[in-house]
Amino acid sequence: MDWLSEEDEWLRVAPRLAEIISSWDDIGYIEVYRANEWPAHQTGRRIKGAELQALLREDFTWKYEEIPREAISLLATKLSRELSVPPDQRN
Template identity: 30%
Template sequence: MARVGFWTDDEYCLYVNAVEGSTLWMILADRSDSEDEDEWVEYAAIFSPLTAKWARLGYVKLMRGVDWPIDLRGEVVPDEEIESVLADPLTWKYSEDGQEQVCIILGDVNIVDSL
């Protein structure tokens, strides 16, 4: 993934996945360009603090739920739970339909206007 403008590759990947309402494991698959979960581990350590930072700034929100699409049918992860949700390794693992998943969506603060 090539760097776009003023964003790092990781920031751009996170932004694109938020626009798409992707599950967290999809971010790792996109960034690693791999379906191998073993390759995702290093990226979870990068995206967890970045996602938490962007959530605090209002750029993104986390949603969780079982019914797809989660970004429309799930519930917002409360601010006080974001750190613990992102710290849980299971949050970043591939999940089958019917299991709780966490996805990322754009927040209330427009990141482009803020930069």
């Protein structure tokens, strides 16, 4: 996939992806980290709440940059395993 040519598509779906990321963070399926370099979950700090909401609203969060201004990582948690189980079979 050519990510550069698909950038408009990313921006179009960004609001929905932001909702999912925010919801999954609230539930505990993922953790979001921000850093100056990769891997953000090792070199940076966890963000949540108002700071996460602000990050998800920023266009640069969704745009490809050859040299990114910062690293953002989504880290799956053990709780995310629930997502592989059909909803009617979850506890």
